[in-house]
Amino acid sequence: MTEFSDAMSIAASGMKAQASRLRHVSENIANTDTPGYRRKIVAFEEVIESGRATGLVETGRVRLDRADLERVHDPSHPLADETGSYEGSNVNLLIEIADAREAQRSYEANLKLFDQVRQMSSSLTEILRK
Amino acid sequence: MFNSLDVLQTAMDMARHAGARQAVTAANLANADTPGYRARSIAPFSEVYDSAPTGGLHRTRPGHLSTGQGFGSAARPEFTDADPAPNGNSVSIEQEMLSAVEIGREHSRALTIYQHSLEVLRLSIGRR
Numbered sequence: 001m002t003e004f005s006d007a008m009s010i011a012a013s014g015m016k017a018q019a020s021r022l023r024h025v026s027e028n029i030a031n032t033d034t035p036g037y038r039r040k041i042v043a044f045e046e047v048i049e050s051g052r053a054t055g056l057v058e059t060g061r062v063r064l065d066r067a068d069l070e071r072v073h074d075p076s077h078p079l080a081d082e083t084g085s086y087e088g089s090n091v092n093l094l095i096e097i098a099d100a101r102e103a104q105r106s107y108e109a110n111l112k113l114f115d116q117v118r119q120m121s122s123s124l125t126e127i128l129r130k
Numbered sequence: 131m132f133n134s135l136d137v138l139q140t141a142m143d144m145a146r147h148a149g150a151r152q153a154v155t156a157a158n159l160a161n162a163d164t165p166g167y168r169a170r171s172i173a174p175f176s177e178v179y180d181s182a183p184t185g186g187l188h189r190t191r192p193g194h195l196s197t198g199q200g201f202g203s204a205a206r207p208e209f210t211d212a213d214p215a216p217n218g219n220s221v222s223i224e225q226e227m228l229s230a231v232e233i234g235r236e237h238s239r240a241l242t243i244y245q246h247s248l249e250v251l252r253l254s255i256g257r258r
Contacts, residue, residue, distance in 0.1 A: 002154070003146075003149035003150050003152065003153045004149055006153045006156075006230065007149075007152045007153040007155075007156035007237025008156075010153065010156040010157050011156045011159065011160060013160055014156075014159060014160025014162070015165075015210045016163070017160070018163075029143075037174050043165060044161065044163055044164040044165070045164060046167055048162055053170045054157075054162065055153070055156070055161070056157075056160065057161050057164055063237075089228075095141075101142075102163065103163075105161045105223065106159070106163055106223065108227070109159050109162065109223050109227060110156075110159055110160060112230070113155065113156050113159055113226075113230055114156075114226070115151070116230055116233075116234050117152055117156065118159055119234070120148070120149070120152065120234060120237045120238075123237075123238060123241055124145070125249075127241060130240065130248075
């Protein structure tokens with residue numbers, strides 16, 4: 001049974017990591033038009049416990065994208081400098097959508113596996129019931 | 131056939147093997163987007179079964195000496211030689227889904243064999 005519970009907790013950790021990634025993607029998309037906003041990125045890391053890889057996954061520290069902020073020309077904007085432009089965000093919507101799709105795909109894969117492990121363990125307990 | 135109940139033992143080993151493989155597959159899928167993660171896999175049951183130590187001392191009780199490492203330790207996860215993506219990750223979600231289905235079938239096959247053997251046993255002692 002430990003293998004099943006292992007597999008379930010690993011799949012759950014994968015779903016959790018993908019969900020938090022999706023949260024950062026939605027934060028980025030919501031702040032596309034916020035002046036000076038830098039895109040947030042998270043990296044996934046495998047959990048190592050006492051030198052042994054457990055297979056669990058977790059999200060690392062949130063980092064900010066160091067790419068240059070987009071300069072928007074709009075002399076009427078309150079934040080515009082003497083050249084008539086201000087710094088927007090460095091969020092690229094296309095990248096965010098692609099990222100969200102990837103997160104969704106991986107999330108579904110984890111969910112499917114979770115469901116399968118559940119089925120396997122329930123068919124095992126079915127034998128005991130007879 | 132039921133002298134030493136080898137059928138039940140083999141079915142149980144097969145189910146256990148499926149469980150171990152499933153755990154490895156779960157780890158691969160969870161780390162499908164982890165940079166630098168290398169996919170692992172456990173060899174199919176037939177290969178593991180062939181390589182498991184047979185013969186030697188026969189154990190009829192748990193307290194007896196064992197000659198080999200037994201069945202369970204023969205199934206060790208190994209790195210696959212799939213080409214890694216630019217971020218060093220070599221997990222292919224499609225491949226993992228495929229092996230997950232395969233494992234599910236292996237597991238249910240083992241359980242069916244187990245169940246059926248038990249049924250035959252039950253029948254032979256006159257219970258239905």
